[in-house]
Amino acid sequence: MAMDTELGNAACSDYEALLEDYLDDELNAADAKRASEHWKNCAGCRAALEQAAESARLLRLAEPSADPGPAFARIVMARIRAAEQDRGVLWQPFVSLAWRVAATASLALALLVTYDAGWGHRPQPNASSTRLTGVSDLFSPDPANLPANGDEVLMMVAESNHGN
Amino acid sequence: MSNVPKSMAASAPALSLPLVRGEKQEDRELVRLSQNGTEAAFEELVRRHQQRVFALVGGILRRPEDVQDVAQQVFLKAYLGIKRFDQRAAFSTWLYKIAVNECWDYLRKRKVRPLVYEADLSEEQVSRLDGIVSAERPPQGPNERAETRELLERMLSALPEQDRQLLVLKEVEGFSVQELAEILKLNVNTVKVRLFRARGRIMDVYRRRMATANKAGTASAGQRKG
Numbered sequence: 001m002a003m004d005t006e007l008g009n010a011a012c013s014d015y016e017a018l019l020e021d022y023l024d025d026e027l028n029a030a031d032a033k034r035a036s037e038h039w040k041n042c043a044g045c046r047a048a049l050e051q052a053a054e055s056a057r058l059l060r061l062a063e064p065s066a067d068p069g070p071a072f073a074r075i076v077m078a079r080i081r082a083a084e085q086d087r088g089v090l091w092q093p094f095v096s097l098a099w100r101v102a103a104t105a106s107l108a109l110a111l112l113v114t115y116d117a118g119w120g121h122r123p124q125p126n127a128s129s130t131r132l133t134g135v136s137d138l139f140s141p142d143p144a145n146l147p148a149n150g151d152e153v154l155m156m157v158a159e160s161n162h163g164n
Numbered sequence: 165m166s167n168v169p170k171s172m173a174a175s176a177p178a179l180s181l182p183l184v185r186g187e188k189q190e191d192r193e194l195v196r197l198s199q200n201g202t203e204a205a206f207e208e209l210v211r212r213h214q215q216r217v218f219a220l221v222g223g224i225l226r227r228p229e230d231v232q233d234v235a236q237q238v239f240l241k242a243y244l245g246i247k248r249f250d251q252r253a254a255f256s257t258w259l260y261k262i263a264v265n266e267c268w269d270y271l272r273k274r275k276v277r278p279l280v281y282e283a284d285l286s287e288e289q290v291s292r293l294d295g296i297v298s299a300e301r302p303p304q305g306p307n308e309r310a311e312t313r314e315l316l317e318r319m320l321s322a323l324p325e326q327d328r329q330l331l332v333l334k335e336v337e338g339f340s341v342q343e344l345a346e347i348l349k350l351n352v353n354t355v356k357v358r359l360f361r362a363r364g365r366i367m368d369v370y371r372r373r374m375a376t377a378n379k380a381g382t383a384s385a386g387q388r389k390g
Contacts, residue, residue, distance in 0.1 A: 016356065016357050016360040016361075017353050017356040017357055019356075019360055020341060020355075020356040020360060021341075021356070024340070024341070048360070051363065051367045052360065052363045052364075055331075055363040055366050055367050056335055056363075057297075058316070058366075058367075058370065059316060059331055059332075059335035059336055059366070060335055060336070061296060061297070061302055061303055061309075061312045061316070062312050062313035062316045063309035063310050063312065063313045063336075064219060064337050064338060065215070065218045065219040065222040065223075065231075065337060066215075066218070067214065067215040067218070068214055068215070072210070072214050072232075072235075072236075073207050073210040073211045073214060076236055076240070077203065077207050077210070079236055079240055080203075080206075080240055083240060083244075
């Protein structure tokens with residue numbers, strides 16, 4: 001490219017990037033002064049600057065993309081809602097399965113806790129219950145068989161213990 | 165729209181300039197609300213950025229029939245990913261990166277190249293463009309401006325794709341060098357140097373087309389005389 005050969009030395013290539021800032025009016029004062037000095041004395045860079053400015057003028061004649069209007073945002077939101085709904089439908093079987101598993105697990109846990117707390121440890125019909133019955137008999141004697149004296153009391157206690 | 169701050173509820177007009185600091189601050193608030201599930205806040209973000217997303221997607225794809233679909237997809241992806249967006253970068257930068265990736269994905273999946281004009285500029289089109297460029301007044305009205313854009317796009321087709329995109333996004337669509345660097349993941353200086361070289365190439369193409377058209381015009385005038 002003709003311009004590249006004109007700017008073929010390192011000093012000039014440093015001004016390539018500055019040129020873009022110059023076109024955008026974004027050069028700081030120090031760089032603007034340095035670049036102006038260079039462009040004044042370098043025909044190649046001056047030509048490049050003019051060419052760049054011309055390209056900007058040419059391209060800025062084109063119509064930028066139009067705003068799609070307020071309907072676009074509404075279409076996007078409708079599409080988002082549809083996508084969200086689809087996602088819900090997609091996960092629905094997994095969600096209901098998860099709920100069923102959770103409910104079953106909770107029920108099983110509740111049964112286990114209840115069993116552990118009392119129902120699983122009902123008194124067994126064995127020694128301890130007999131002993132309680134015996135004690136109960138001792139302190140709530142049948143009025144028809146009341147002992148007549150101290151010896152009979154001792155005999156009853158001995159019998160009761162012997163029976164256990 | 166009840167949860168969106170009042171100052172933001174009235175949607176901004178078409179944004180053709182880079183967002184200023186206040187707008188970025190409002191974007192941050194809208195993003196925060198969107199992350200908390202406020203749909204209206206996201207809708208406002210769509211309104212604020214739709215024009216720039218259209219410009220970016222249109223600058224890369226150039227197929228008007230695809231731009232609408234891809235732009236919708238961009239906002240859908242942004243919505244689905246907004247909870248993971250940590251706001252370290254500006255929302256616009258994050259959104260434009262999604263847009264660029266979506267364009268590449270689209271081109272890859274469809275196995276299409278961006279629209280390439282089959283015919284170069286005709287002699288008549290070159291003189292039309294010459295008339296527009298040398299006219300005292302810029303193109304007036306949407307039709308004339310749209311025609312100018314088409315003529316320029318045809319001329320830009322002669323450039324490598326990256327040069328074309330940079331020039332269109334910078335000069336036609338108004339993206340700043342800083343934005344282009346962030347969107348295209350390039351160093352700022354690299355963007356400037358590439359733009360500088362692309363400018364040289366487009367002006368070479370322009371002068372060659374003009375020279376060819378002038379030569380053809382002279383020849384046909386000579387034939388008529390003869």
